[in-house]
Amino acid sequence: MLDALTLDQIRTFVAIADSGSFRAAAQKLSRVQSGVSVAIANLEAQLGVQLFDRSGHRPRLTPQGQILLGAARDIIVRVDMFRANARDFAAGVEIELSVAVDTLYPMESVGRAIAQMRQDFPAVAVRVQVEPLGGPLEALRRKRCLLAIMVGEDFRDPRIRFEALAPIAQIAVVASAHPLAAAEKHRTIGAEILSDHLQIVLSDPSTLSEGRDFGVLSSQTCRVNTQDAKHHLILGGVGWGRLPLWLVERDLIEGRLVRLNAAALGRRGEAASQAYLAHRLDEALGPASRRLAENLMGTTPTDNRQALTL
Incomplete structure (x- = not known):
């Protein structure tokens, strides 16, 4: 019966395949050769499949044995992982x-x-x-x-x-087709100019900033709940806003976004936190x-x- 298979039999099967002989496998497993032979004979009987051709000087895997060897290795790896995980959990490793x-x-x-x-x-x-x-x-x-x-x-x-x-650098940016992009080419942009244009602002999911705004210069705002939404709305030309430099570097290089030289938000519109x-x-x-x-x-x-x- 397949339910009677043991992990010892499977390990013995793999040891013989790896070492090339019953004798070498016995030495590797610190067992007598007769015990290894009996374990494989019982395994073959339970499976109803011959795993090794014993007609030569050394045992050779049969075609069926070659296929089952991969499954046997997988079983051993999974059992070893099972034991290692159990040891970790017993030692206090988080689930x-x-x-x-x-x-x-x-x-x-x-x-x-x-x-x-x-x-x-x-x-x-x-x-x-x-x-x-x-x-x-x-x-x-x-x-x-x-x-x-x-x-x-x-x-x-x-x-x-x-x-x-x-430190994380944030810079003020706007889409290249936005009116502020043209204004940026000529001079430093003051807070009074920025306040005339819609600013894209992140909303705080907590109550910790209730009654407070961070870096908001415009009375016209579009509040979003994710950085991705803010990024895409700015790319779409809806308004301007501050984004982390690591996020917009490629957009700046490829000309989709333009930095705003807004002194009110830091030197060249850049601030590090x-x-x-x-x-x-x-x-x-x-x-x-x-x-x-x-x-x-x-x-x-x-x-x-x-x-x-x-």
């Missing part, structure tokens, strides 16, 4: 790791850090939520995530630890989340790192 990321932070960098973490902890599920402004901090406060990446100094909480990652890795002081990080944090911090030069509790 799921949740991360909230500020929409201004490049997701590619987050992806590389997660991929590196999963090389050591492949069984850990990952959940990533991308939110602007106070969204990541609120996710930490409500324990909807264990780690958060926040940009800027506008939102703080004494229960949260902040570690500096890298510090990105931080944040987590709650009352929530211990597990092995996988610690590794992810290390990977994220590893993308930042050592002399730029600093731990802050604000």
